[in-house]
Amino acid sequence: MNEHSQKLAKPVTSGLRDCRSDFPALDQEVNGHSLVYLDSAASSQPPSAVISAVAEYQAHDHANVHRGVHTLSHRATEAYEGARDRAQSFINANTRNEIIFTRGTTEAVNLVAQSFSRPTLKPGDRILITHMEHHSNIVPWQQVCEQTGAELVVAPIDGKGQLKTDELIAQLDERVRMLAIAHVSNALGSINPLREIISNARRFDIPVLVDGAQAVPHMPVDVQELDCDFYALSGHKMFGPTGIGILYGKEAKLDAMPPWQGGGDMILEVSFAGTTYNELPYKFEAGTPNISGAIGLGAAIGYLESIGMALIERHESEILAYMMAELDKIDGIRLIGTADKKASVQSFLLDDIHPHDLGTILDHKGVAIRTGHHCAMPVMEHFSIPGTARASLALYNNRDDVDRLTEALLVAKKIFKK
């Protein structure tokens, strides 16, 4: 950790120290205003600890991993494998073999769809997803259904944007051969009751993949306690670099799966007569991996652990409650996604102002939000809207950010007033 973050800053709320100075990107002016970054659900900003870990590695330790006897290769391997150990303990995986580095959540889901599901699915089998999934937890399953003749079934959500859990549980039966479900919805913020759902899935021996992209940056995650078979996450949404993510899989499941891609690193022995695959986790990491990405992700995990996920969760839920209450005070606001259990994001519409116009006006006031369908078109269709404006929080946001958001929304209202 850098010296900035050691400096004691004023406490914000909930006992979380002010972490803003750990994030160099937050310290800038945009369009003449100090930046208010409310788009961490799309991609979060890295702290100095991550930036310097990656830079240090690039400057002093870079070499290929697992294949050299020289010192730099040894250092690179140690750092890369050290990141795996950190990830293992961060999500409480049983062994380090259960941590597969991928490009991100999207690649992790595709890996499971192609390596786990595709070889075993047959016509009549079902894959169950929910109506609130991100496209990356929909399309890979549509593809594998097309390839195998299995059927994609969708569990419904209600008007608050929460899962109709009873209906999902009623959809579970012997035909379902995979349940793929978000931990937290990126468009709505709804937190799904995974413990209850997964224990019901167990009754029919249904494998469960959890899309954790929007959960890991915001709350403690324990994959053994969840008892999911697979858990996917992205580094860049948890203060790490882009192009790196993790597939967690139970060892027994991963062991039984064929490799997904072939190449170097994933083999023990190759001859033209045949190839012996490497052991876990290397079996699923063909080719030179994203070494610096993994190191950056490891540093991000270290940073999060130094603060504590429980504290982060408490801080963010306080800011989220404040944000929802402040937004709700604005005349003409419509909050999309008001589940009882929510994390970090709020989608909304204001009067009949198109979200892109809101986005432009807010950007002009230095406030960065996301607008559009958020890669969750079925959610937009559920609410009969083309898109929303979405403000999303991370550990570095505070009440002032929310105030700047609402002020800027009032400017938008003024510009568009009839």
Place this chain on the structure above:
Amino acid sequence: MTAAAPLQEELRELYRDLILDHARSPRHFGKLDDASNRAEGINPLCGDKLKVYLKIKDDGVISDASFEGSGCAISVASASLLTETVIGLTTDSALSYVDAVLAALAGQQKDPADVQLGKLAALQGVREFPSRVKCATLAWRALNAAIHDDKQPATTE
């Protein structure tokens, strides 16, 4: 980029009264049942979609035009202004307008003698907002596709 005041001006340049008026009350909005030509425009970045309908007579004059779809203030106002502009023009001169508008929005100083931008000049506020230029061009790309009777949707990418 420094003081806040001129920035506010830029916003007002983008959302001029004329633009807001057309966004709120788009002209010639809806399907044209007896259209001879039609085309769709898609902005894949934001998912905005609109359709432009034209009624082109045998002499090449556009006797009626309309559009439908949903979009931001800029794309709706641009489409609305487009319909007002092209009704009564020949397809050739409508295409000159397409060229002139796309050039103006790209910030090119091209003043074709036969094209008077007139109120279309109000669209030029987007030039200070690079991420919004495509919103303003969408309808014009669709118009171009409709005149050429393209079956493929026109895209801004």
